[in-house]
Amino acid sequence: MRRVESRLRRECGCLAGVDEAGRGPLAGPVVAAAVVLDAEGDWDGLNDSKQMSAESREALFARLLERARAFRWAVEGPRAIDRANIRRASLRAMARSVRGLCVTPALVLVDGADCIPGVDLPQRAVIDGDATMLSIAAASVLAKVVRDRIMTRLDRVWPGYGFARHKGYCTAEHLAAIDRLGPCPLHRFSFSPVCVLELPLA
Numbered sequence: 001m002r003r004v005e006s007r008l009r010r011e012c013g014c015l016a017g018v019d020e021a022g023r024g025p026l027a028g029p030v031v032a033a034a035v036v037l038d039a040e041g042d043w044d045g046l047n048d049s050k051q052m053s054a055e056s057r058e059a060l061f062a063r064l065l066e067r068a069r070a071f072r073w074a075v076e077g078p079r080a081i082d083r084a085n086i087r088r089a090s091l092r093a094m095a096r097s098v099r100g101l102c103v104t105p106a107l108v109l110v111d112g113a114d115c116i117p118g119v120d121l122p123q124r125a126v127i128d129g130d131a132t133m134l135s136i137a138a139a140s141v142l143a144k145v146v147r148d149r150i151m152t153r154l155d156r157v158w159p160g161y162g163f164a165r166h167k168g169y170c171t172a173e174h175l176a177a178i179d180r181l182g183p184c185p186l187h188r189f190s191f192s193p194v195c196v197l198e199l200p201l202a
Contacts, residue, residue, distance in 0.1 A: 005135060012106045013105075013107070015105055016101060016103075019137075020033075026169070026174065027161070027188060028168035029078065030076050031073055031074070031144075033142035037134060038069050042067075043134055046137050049144040060141050073097055074094075078186060081188050082190040085190070091114060098116060099119065106121075109136050110129070111125075158184045158186055168186070
C-alpha cells in the first residue's frame with residue numbers, strides 16, 4: 001500500500017482517500033470519510049477495515065484522529081437513502097466529506113468504480129482501493145468506526161432489534177426482530193425485505 005501511494009504522491013502531490021461504510025445494511029445511515037494522511041506518519045497495521053478486528057479499528061481510529069493531516073466524515077440517513085437510492089446517497093456523503101477537508105488535495109482517491117459528482121478536484125476511482133491504497137484504507141476505518149458507534153447508540157433508542165450487535169446488516173437475528181416488531185424509523189424502506197413486509201393495519 002505504502003509503495004503505491006508514495007509513487008502517486010511524488011507524481012501528484014497531496015492525496016485524499018475516500019470510502020464509505022454501510023451500503024448494504026437494512027437499517028441505519030451510510031457514512032463516508034475522507035482522509036489526508038501525513039506521509040511521514042507511522043501507519044503500520046492500517047488495512048481494509050473489513051479485514052480488521054473491532055479492537056484494531058478502534059486503535060487505528062484514535063491514531064488517525066491524532067496524526068492525520070486532515071479528515072472529515074459525513075452521514076446520510078435512511079430517509080435520504082430511500083429518496084435518492086444508496087449509490088447516490090453514498091456519493092453525496094463522499095462529496096460532503098471531501099468538501100469539508102481543511103486541506104485541498106491534489107488528487108482524490110475514491111474506493112469503487114465511481115468518481116464523486118460535484119467535487120471539482122482531480123479524482124481516481126480505485127476498485128478494491130481499501131485493500132490497495134493507504135489513504136482509502138484510512139477512510140474505510142474512519143467510516144466504519146463512526147457508523148458502528150452510531151448504530152450502537154441507536155440501539156438504545158430502538159431496543160429489541162440488536163443494532164449494537166449486527167449494525168443493521170441482514171442477519172438471522174435482525175430478520176427475526178423485524179418479523180416480531182415490524183420495522184422502525186431506522187430501517188431503509190426501499191430495501192428488500194423491509195419494502196415487501198406485510199404490516200398489520202391499525
